[in-house]
Amino acid sequence: MVNVAILGYGVVGSGVAEVLTENNGQIDRKAEEDIRLKYILDVREFPQSPFADKFVHDFAIIENDPEVDVVVETIGGARVAKEFTERALKAGKSVVTSNKELVAEHGYDLLRLAEEHGVSYLFEASVGGGIPIIRPLNQCLAANEIEEIVGILNGTTNYILTRMIRAGLSFEAALKEAQQNGYAEQNPTADIEGHDACRKICILSALAFGRHVYPAQVSTEGISHITLADVAYADACGRKIKLLGRAIRLEGGKICVYVAPHLVDGEDPLSGVEDVFNAITVRGNAVGDVMFYGRGAGKRPTASAVVADVVDAAKHRKTKKYLHWDQGDPELVVSPEGLESAWYVRMNASIEGVRAALGEISALARPGAPAGEVAFLTGPMTAGALAEKLAGLGTPASQIRVLDKNH
Ligand code: HSE
Numbered sequence: 001m002v003n004v005a006i007l008g009y010g011v012v013g014s015g016v017a018e019v020l021t022e023n024n025g026q027i028d029r030k031a032e033e034d035i036r037l038k039y040i041l042d043v044r045e046f047p048q049s050p051f052a053d054k055f056v057h058d059f060a061i062i063e064n065d066p067e068v069d070v071v072v073e074t075i076g077g078a079r080v081a082k083e084f085t086e087r088a089l090k091a092g093k094s095v096v097t098s099n100k101e102l103v104a105e106h107g108y109d110l111l112r113l114a115e116e117h118g119v120s121y122l123f124e125a126s127v128g129g130g131i132p133i134i135r136p137l138n139q140c141l142a143a144n145e146i147e148e149i150v151g152i153l154n155g156t157t158n159y160i161l162t163r164m165i166r167a168g169l170s171f172e173a174a175l176k177e178a179q180q181n182g183y184a185e186q187n188p189t190a191d192i193e194g195h196d197a198c199r200k201i202c203i204l205s206a207l208a209f210g211r212h213v214y215p216a217q218v219s220t221e222g223i224s225h226i227t228l229a230d231v232a233y234a235d236a237c238g239r240k241i242k243l244l245g246r247a248i249r250l251e252g253g254k255i256c257v258y259v260a261p262h263l264v265d266g267e268d269p270l271s272g273v274e275d276v277f278n279a280i281t282v283r284g285n286a287v288g289d290v291m292f293y294g295r296g297a298g299k300r301p302t303a304s305a306v307v308a309d310v311v312d313a314a315k316h317r318k319t320k321k322y323l324h325w326d327q328g329d330p331e332l333v334v335s336p337e338g339l340e341s342a343w344y345v346r347m348n349a350s351i352e353g354v355r356a357a358l359g360e361i362s363a364l365a366r367p368g369a370p371a372g373e374v375a376f377l378t379g380p381m382t383a384g385a386l387a388e389k390l391a392g393l394g395t396p397a398s399q400i401r402v403l404d405k406n407h
Contacts, residue, residue, distance in 0.1 A: 002033045009040050021050075022162050040369060041057070041058075041062060064091075071084075077101060085102065094114070105215065108327055129297045133280055135312075136290075148247065153245040158242070181276070188216070193222075198218050202214065237367055237377060244403065246260075250334065266318055269291060278294065278297075279291060279293040337382060337384060341402055342402040342404065344398070347374060358379075363375070374395075
């Protein structure tokens, strides 16, 4: 018998309770153990819940119960969640989480703590919701030097961009829908400004390149400045605007890691990833490109990944399952400033002036463009070179990198 305690009965925690109970037979078969939900910790009361008899309000009950083997942390944030995770690991319990903030900020310390206490710290659900990505990256692709990871890592922003493109919805209306569907963070700024995608690319980078990557090391730009005009111009050149997290191995052992909106070519499978779906392309030096696709947020998809980790933790009670990466290094991560690419630019200027400044460009058109507005795609150059060339013409209203996977 393996006893499980869930910390936090929010969207994900309640999904975990549901999936554990509904799919109990299948889960027990896979784990080769009886897995039983023993406690749910929450500050609130849920008298109508089918799990009403499992609720406790004091973490010490779980911490001090020797029957609890696996603790599922779905509280979120990096404060209370960190304290309870540390206490659970020290008490000899494996911890499973969907908490990307905690893993991105403190993963290195928590993995070490788990190893010291002979238990597992697992976080498949922290990246890509229901998509299996942590385990494949760590195990199935272990033979490769990872050269690049690029992906749509935030369901809320992908949902917003899709609804703007497909239904012409305003940014605010699309965000409201994402919140109603349980995709958005408690404070959706983390989604919209790219912080959530940043935490996820940090976790993938740490697994791929073997050292902790801190969110503060990663240049992060969100989608709050994207307008329907940009969406229309992207469409005019057969591309889609997508918020991407990207990590590239550079010569000399450094990595370039960043989050930013990109124009993605219609031929690239990432351009067809819509709504709450996430997709991650990993390029290994032996395997080439591998792509992972699925629902990146939401109650049951995320619970699916959490429960898979519960099964793994249960199976490895005796033979221990460790994930590992080394300490971070302030010199490891470089910004995308040196990365050349084509750029999409929208600004008020004359197209002749733009051509004189930049040489060959491809001009773009959209119906209803106001007088004086120009939009174009440049040739490959760094952001700094673009700014220098455009300096005499004014500041772009919008400037978005065009994804070129051969950077
Ligand atoms: N807010 C996150 C998203 C939840 O929209 O992707 C899943 O991590």
